[in-house]
Amino acid sequence: MAARSTKSKKDNNNSNDELFEALALLEKERGIPVDYMISQISKAILIACKNTYGSNENVDIVMNPEQKIFSVKLKKRVVDEVENPAEEITLPEALQYDKRAYVGGEITIKLDPKEFGRIAVQTSRSVIRQGIRDGEKGQMLLEFQSKKQELVTAVVEKIDNKTGAATVRIGKAEAVLPKSEQVGQDNLKEGDLVKIYVLDVKETEKGPKAYISRTHPDFVKRLFEQEVPEIFDGIVEIKSVSREAGSRTKLAVCSKDKEIDAVGACIGAKGSRVATIVEELGGEKIDIVEYSDDIEKFVAAALSPATAISVVVTDPVEHTCKVTVPDGQLSLAIGNKGQNARLAAKLTGWKIDIRPESGFYGEEEEPVVTAKAEETAEPAKEEPVAETPVQQETVEAPAKPKRQINNDIDIDALVDNIVADFDFGDDEEEE
Numbered sequence: 001m002a003a004r005s006t007k008s009k010k011d012n013n014n015s016n017d018e019l020f021e022a023l024a025l026l027e028k029e030r031g032i033p034v035d036y037m038i039s040q041i042s043k044a045i046l047i048a049c050k051n052t053y054g055s056n057e058n059v060d061i062v063m064n065p066e067q068k069i070f071s072v073k074l075k076k077r078v079v080d081e082v083e084n085p086a087e088e089i090t091l092p093e094a095l096q097y098d099k100r101a102y103v104g105g106e107i108t109i110k111l112d113p114k115e116f117g118r119i120a121v122q123t124s125r126s127v128i129r130q131g132i133r134d135g136e137k138g139q140m141l142l143e144f145q146s147k148k149q150e151l152v153t154a155v156v157e158k159i160d161n162k163t164g165a166a167t168v169r170i171g172k173a174e175a176v177l178p179k180s181e182q183v184g185q186d187n188l189k190e191g192d193l194v195k196i197y198v199l200d201v202k203e204t205e206k207g208p209k210a211y212i213s214r215t216h217p218d219f220v221k222r223l224f225e226q227e228v229p230e231i232f233d234g235i236v237e238i239k240s241v242s243r244e245a246g247s248r249t250k251l252a253v254c255s256k257d258k259e260i261d262a263v264g265a266c267i268g269a270k271g272s273r274v275a276t277i278v279e280e281l282g283g284e285k286i287d288i289v290e291y292s293d294d295i296e297k298f299v300a301a302a303l304s305p306a307t308a309i310s311v312v313v314t315d316p317v318e319h320t321c322k323v324t325v326p327d328g329q330l331s332l333a334i335g336n337k338g339q340n341a342r343l344a345a346k347l348t349g350w351k352i353d354i355r356p357e358s359g360f361y362g363e364e365e366e367p368v369v370t371a372k373a374e375e376t377a378e379p380a381k382e383e384p385v386a387e388t389p390v391q392q393e394t395v396e397a398p399a400k401p402k403r404q405i406n407n408d409i410d411i412d413a414l415v416d417n418i419v420a421d422f423d424f425g426d427d428e429e430e431e
Contacts, residue, residue: 020065031143031172032135038063040131044124045072049111051123055086060108072111078103136173141208143173144201151222154212156192168194168212175210183214184246185282195280197222215245220286223277224251230265237262239291242346246284248335250302250343252291263288289347299323299352302344306333309357320351330356 023034042061049056053074062071076089078101089109094101101107147170154168154175164179166188177188177196188194197219199211213219221241230236236255243249255262266288267274274286289301299321300308309324325333333354334341345352 017068019070020068023065026132029172030132030136031139032132034065036135037128037131038065040128040135043131044127047127048124049074053086058087059111074109074111076107076109078105078107137208140173140175140210141201141203143171144175144198144208144210147198148201149198149218151195151197151219151226154194154196156188156190156194158190159188166194168196170196170198173210175212177212177214181213181215183282183284185284186214195219195223215243217241217243217249220249220251220277220281223280224266227273227276228266228268230255230260230262235260236265237291240347240349242343244339244343246282248285248287248339248343249281250287250289250347252289252298252302252347254291263290287343295321295348295350299344299348299350302347303333303340303352303354306340308333314353318351319349320353322353322355324355324357327356327358330354 020034023037026032026037027034042063045061046056046059049059058075060071060073060075062069064070076087076094078091078094079088080090080103082088082090089107091101091103094107097109098107152170154170154177157167157169157174159166164182166177166182168175168177177194182188186194194214196212196214197216199213199216199218201208201210203209218241220243221238224238225231228236231238231253235257236253239252239254241249241251251266253262253266255265265273274288278284278286287304289304292298292301295313296311299311300323303323303325306325306329309326312322314320314322323333332340335343341352341354
C-alpha cells in the first residue's frame, strides 16, 4: 500500500466542497436526496475496496454534507508477519502511517483512491450511475403517485418526430404522452406548458410508468373542477361525462343548492368559464346538461341540442328506451355519424332508440338509429366535425406560453466528477 497522500487540507476541503455541491445539484434538479446518494457512494466504495484489498469489513466511511467531511479509512492490526493482507500490516509499514504504532495494536490508514484498479473504478462508476437511475425511478413513482387521477401542468421536453409522442416533465419526474392521448388539435412544441391528467402509475420491469392523457373524460372533469368554484366546493356535482376527444364532450351536472343553477355555474357569465375550457381543448365542443334521477328527463336532456318529444322506457332492467324527436331535428339528435346519440347513450348509460315523429307507426317499425352506452366512435380522421349548435361559441386557442427548464445535468460527467472527487482525506494532518 502506498504511503499517505501529501495533499493539503485546503485542497481536500475544496474537493469535498465540490463533491457535496454536485450531490446538492442532483437533489435540486433531479429530486434525488443527498442521503440516498451518500448511501450509493458508500456502497460503491465498499465494492471497490473489496475488489482492491480483498475485504471491506475493516473500512470506515464518514460522509457529512453539513460539515463537508468525506473520510474513508482502513483499520489494520499491526503484526510481525502478515497472513491476511486485507486486515494486517507489518510494523515497518505501519510506522509510515502512525509513528506510535506497535505490534499487537491497531492503526487507521487513510484510503488512497489511486490504489483502486481500473476495474474497481469502473465498478464504482457503474454502482453510482445505477444508484442515480434507481433514485430517479423512485422519485418519479413518488411524484406521480401523489398526483394520481389529478390534473397537473407539465413542460414539454421533446417531441418524437416519428411517433408524435411528447416527453413531458412534471416537477422532477418525466413521462411520455403518446400521440393517441393527445387531443387532435394539440400542436405541442418543446418548452410548451400543457395540462395533463395522470391516469395511473404502475411499477414495471423497466421501472415506474405513469399513464397520462389529455383525451380521457376525467381530464375534462378535472378542468371543470379547476375552473368552476361551485364544483370545487362541492355545491355542484358532475354526475357523468362522455367524450370523443377533439370533437365533442357531454357533461351532466346537478346542484345540491336549489338557489344555484348547475348548468349556469359551469357556463359562467357570458360563457366565460366554459370558454376557458374550450380553449384548453383546442375548440372541442361541450354540451352541459342538467342531470335528473328521472331517466326520461335525463335522456331528453342528454340529446341536447335536439329536443325530444317523448322518452319511453322500454326495458328498465336492460336500460333501453325509445325517443321520438321532431322530423326536422332527427339529424340533430343523431349527430354527425351518430355522435350525438352515441355520447348521450354513454352519458346516461342507457341504450337509446331514436325515431322521427312522422315515422313512428307501430311496434314493428325499426328505429332510425340505436345508440348504446358501450359504443365507441370510429377511429378519428382528419376531417371537419358536424356544424351542430352548441350551448356556447367555440373559442380559438391562442399560442401557449413557453418556458424552458434547467434539466441539462450530464449524469456521466457528474458520476466521473464524483469518482474523481474521491479524496477520503482526514480533517487533520497526522504528525
